[in-house]
Amino acid sequence: MQKQPFSKIAGTGHYLPETILTNQDLEKIMDTTDEWIMQRVGIRERHIVGQSGESTSDLASKAALRAIEDAGITPADIDLIIIGTVTPDMKFPSTAIFVQQKIGAVNAAAFDMQAACTGFLYGMNIADSMIRTGKFKNALVVGVEFLTSLINWNDRGTAVLFGDGAGAVVMQPSDGTSGLLGSYIKSSGDLAELLWSVGGGTYAFSSKENIPDRNAYIRMEGNQVFRHAVRAMIDSAEKAMADAGITEDDIDLLIPHQANMRIIEAIATRVKLPQEKVYVNLPYTGNTSAASIPIAMDQARKKGVLKAGDTVLMAAFGAGFTWGGAVVKF
Numbered sequence: 001m002q003k004q005p006f007s008k009i010a011g012t013g014h015y016l017p018e019t020i021l022t023n024q025d026l027e028k029i030m031d032t033t034d035e036w037i038m039q040r041v042g043i044r045e046r047h048i049v050g051q052s053g054e055s056t057s058d059l060a061s062k063a064a065l066r067a068i069e070d071a072g073i074t075p076a077d078i079d080l081i082i083i084g085t086v087t088p089d090m091k092f093p094s095t096a097i098f099v100q101q102k103i104g105a106v107n108a109a110a111f112d113m114q115a116a117c118t119g120f121l122y123g124m125n126i127a128d129s130m131i132r133t134g135k136f137k138n139a140l141v142v143g144v145e146f147l148t149s150l151i152n153w154n155d156r157g158t159a160v161l162f163g164d165g166a167g168a169v170v171m172q173p174s175d176g177t178s179g180l181l182g183s184y185i186k187s188s189g190d191l192a193e194l195l196w197s198v199g200g201g202t203y204a205f206s207s208k209e210n211i212p213d214r215n216a217y218i219r220m221e222g223n224q225v226f227r228h229a230v231r232a233m234i235d236s237a238e239k240a241m242a243d244a245g246i247t248e249d250d251i252d253l254l255i256p257h258q259a260n261m262r263i264i265e266a267i268a269t270r271v272k273l274p275q276e277k278v279y280v281n282l283p284y285t286g287n288t289s290a291a292s293i294p295i296a297m298d299q300a301r302k303k304g305v306l307k308a309g310d311t312v313l314m315a316a317f318g319a320g321f322t323w324g325g326a327v328v329k330f
Contacts, residue, residue, distance in 0.1 A: 009179075087144075118257075120294050131172070143166065237325045258282040261283075312330065
């Protein structure tokens with residue numbers, strides 16, 4: 001028997017910084033080529049904060065306001081804000097608090113949570129659970145990253161991968177015709193040293209006088225991360241479908257975490273979905289971590305690729321390691 005959905009996605013929005021960093025730009029500052037980057041990960045360009053002076057909460061606030069408008073409500077209607085990010089404005093208070101202030105969500109409880117690239121799916125699960133209590137009716141979930149604040153531009157293995165941006169959704173109680181049909185999240189700390197950063201704080205980074213903390217640079221063992229990511233994302237997709245009580249034949253669109261084209265292709269093959277049922281924006285955004293899936297979701301809706309009535313499968317994998325999947329009917 002299919003589970004009754006308890007929450008639905010009522011609005012979506014995203015924001016990408018104006019500055020675009022292309023592979024040709026990277027060729028000028030490091031030992032790499034457009035061909036090498038495209039063959040390894042499939043990225044052509046990525047949006048970056050650059051010299052704009054924006055912080056993580058700025059990115060999140062712009063995406064949030066678009067999602068709220070799309071949902072047909074006002075910031076004052078938001079009663080819960082959950083921010084998923086590995087690049088907060090500062091250690092405390094939370095980035096969610098700054099977002100609350102910037103968008104005018106005066107009636108909300110607000111907090112951050114951190115599950116790396118799986119952060120948005122973790123945030124959706126938390127919001128869904130809190131909506132089920134009956135105490136919350138308009139939850140704002142944002143995945144946002146300012147990853148270029150953690151980039152070592154001398155390390156071509158990581159510098160070519162990441163971009164900045166934010167994606168947001170408004171979740172509300174479902175009437176049963178649409179909503180979160182199934183989900184799965186998991187983590188394991190056994191291999192945390194394969195992908196990590198020990199510092200950060202984008203509010204300070206946005207200051208022109210600030211010297212980047214070299215301890216904060218992203219450190220990654222790419223080949224090992226790739227191997228675990230493929231297995232974990234396939235597992236997440238299969239378990240989320242099982243939780244929803246559906247099969248691959250019921251899926252209208254796959255929105256995977258946008259990290260690596262080879263990972264995306266492997267997942268699509270495993271769940272037997274043709275290319276036209278897989279949404280990919282990786283070549284133009286790079287890996288935006290927790291922001292990746294909500295950015296892609298909003299783009300797919302705005303382009304008409306994702307339509308009302310469609311059943312969408314999402315899967316992600318991130319540092320920790322963390323991984324998860326979700327099935328949503330729109």
